[in-house]
Amino acid sequence: MEQGWVRSRRSGITALYRLFDVLLIQGVLYASLAYFNVTPGKDWLIVGLSAAVCFAFISESVELYRSWRGESYKRILGAVTVAWVAVCAFLILLAYSFNAFGADYMRPAVAAWMVFTLFGLAFWRYCLRQLLFAIRLNGGNSRRAVIIGCTDAGYKLAKDLAENPQLGIHVNGFYDVPEFQEQACSIRDEARFPVLGTVDEAIEKGRAGELDLVFIALPMRAEQIISETLDKFSDTTATVHILPNFFVAKMLHARWHQVGSSSLLSVFDTPIQGFDGWLKRLEDLVLASVILVLISPILLAVAAAVKFTSPGPVIFKQRRYGLDGRTIYVWKFRSMTVMDDGEQVAQAKAGDHRVTPVGRILRRTSLDELPQFFNVLQGTMSIVGPRPHAVAHNEEYRSQVNGYMLRHKVKPGITGLAQIKGFRGETDTLYKMSRRVEYDLEYIRRWSILLDLRIIFLTIYRGFYHKNAY
Template sequence: MEQGWIRSRQSGITALYRLFDVLLILGILYASLTYFEVNPGKDWVIAGLLAAVGFAFIAESVELYRSWRGETYLRIFGTVTVAWVAVCIFLILLEFSFNTFATDYMRPAAVAWLTFTLFGLAFWRFCMRQILFSIRLRGRNTRSAVIIGCTESGYKLARDLASNPQLGIHVNGFYSVEGFHDHTSHLDDTSKFPVLGTVDEAVSKGRAGELDVVFIALPMRAEDIISETLDKFSDTTATVHILPNFFVAKMLHARWHQVGSSSLLSVFDTPIQGFDGWLKRLEDLVLASVILALISPIMLLVAVAVKCSSPGPVIFKQRRYGLDGRTIYVWKFRSMTVMDDGDKVVQAKDGDQRVTVLGNILRRTSLDELPQFFNVLQGTMSIVGPRPHAVAHNEEYRSLVNGYMLRHKVKPGITGLAQIKGFRGATDTLDKMSRRVEYDLEYIRRWSILLDLRIVFLTICRGFYHKNAY
């Protein structure tokens, strides 16, 4: 009875979320104006209404008001940030056009409003999430779930859901599919999650409104059975999920496309395109400009030191593979007596005689990489992304490491997920390169602006010195 009440009230809860967001945006605006003793005139009222309506529209487009059960708070915060920052950019553009809040005494109120609203939108969701977690741990606000297919992935999902009761998804048991029945290695699990019957019996319960969530845990080779099962559950109100098996989990960024009446599933794709691509480019331009302004004195000193310490050019350009495998030239401060860029490039190692005395310091502190911020402004690199390797190394490892070239579905970066995980410097073994590629592909799968900022923050906090950088 309680679960049915929750389902019937779901749209009402979503409406309350929207209403609370509007009230919070307008409430913080009024509080900011009151604190800074600014008269809330017509322009401010219009700005507040535009912000509220704009946020509602953008939040809807990024699916902020969908169910976040099972998602991390980090993703919620990232989605809220994207929606509100988009509203802020819109309001700032209006400000530049009409100079509505240009006077000095009004500007602090506007800054306070835009800043504290972001924290307010994120904080109240965090509080609500904790309240819901607490309620679910007491057995309320839960959803009943069943799993179709007694498979390895199905039992793993059941254990994961059982170990995370705050998600509020209770697995009642399994429904078997002929030919996909594996009890031998799950004797303990079958006592916790019994087999309740066949798929047809599960469908009957779904039609009676007794199932909230259905997980289909069958391998992709069971395409006909999956399709038939989906057809049957289309006559129910249950929420149906297909649990990816090993094949689907290896997809880089799955996305459906429509060509006429044909549906296509992209297997190896990039999440950084369209609006997200513009967003990441804006991030790169802002960060690179700020960083270059801060480090320009350091770069000038390094350039003079390189020129005075050894013969040769200050900047070394080397061919690398960029986005989609296109050749780019990456800029670095010269740190060696040679400038290899041919079919064979020997990686630097500890005590390498080709590295100059100054070059040894530059490489260990990553100061030799600073010119790559100009690559970022140029558009051939990004602040965060898979580190680019010499073309010769690419050709060597692409046949040895599975998925190696998928790194080039995004622009190469100055720092990346692999680097903050400790895989920086020489990749003198196949295992090191494989692990680096794993993190690079994980970055592409998980990409978000929030992840980029986290990587930048950890790169700064953990320092640029590394013992493995030769």
């Protein structure tokens, strides 16, 4: 729950950043015009909006709206300065091209706007940063962390985190790696940072959802052990960082972090957070609402067909894994005479006797999936994302497919990259499931709104009918 609390606040803070930026850019512009007795008009409104839009786009390229937990204020100031100076350069070039702002009485107002906007953008971020520090010092907005490897680098990181409580990262302790015999530590402090067990126990904690952050602090010569540890943690939903630098070929969304003098590399993380998370949620709400209105006659017709052609409920709910591996209930039109949702769930096969005549049509055309748009409105699913599997299938494949659980770093979707690539329907071989997971992880790495729209378009263009859907 603590991790979810942190993430929800982070998304809200990111949205607040953008809102304040827009208001500040516009507010300082009109204040400068008023001070220099320049009459504001629609042209100035366009200038202000253009500056806000340009600043938003350029800010994305310098990752201004990502989480800056653990970063120095100098780096934040540098990102803000780069983004705003680029906006100013663009506006000056545009004004020069169209001979705008040529009047002598306008130039001081524009110059004041550009200078004081930069000051305002930097100052309010400093104030918000101090507010977040105060909240974390009082125990809020915090995360639980453990360190793998009782090394000098690991204890140095633990000390850095302890000496910077404003970061809100609390190290519970260390987990030892018995296979690595060269981890003698000269600065061990059992009282502050106890050894909680072995790496296998840490992995079990991660699988149980009891770890927020994991720092791997093994030296480069332990490459094999680091690789094996990463493989094991890929079966959890913990956010994993490596100390020191170590290249990982199968990382999802790598990003450097700085804590004191310690450098960290985020490995298993998601790009769909903060403002991007809000943007994807807005996409889901708008599209799902429009689609549900358009398909409402189809929903009624299918519901009637299911109800009057076989006994049982119209809607079938099945447990699936959602975001961060939490259990959700996915809704479908009932297409079978049974409603399996236990430890063993057999996938539908060609000629499956459990599938009803109407259900066979629904499954072939994907019409049985339409109620999942209500899951999207509910917030447990997204329109585009990795397809959710039955809990029994997750437990079966998570030990067979490397990185399988990383699919759950984003919300499951009604359609996805794997589906438009042909990996839809029955996964009767390990190869098919492995390929599906590969495309799911590729989607997470490459995510963007444009990619979502492309997948939706191709899903509609290629049709909902599929020969492998039984």
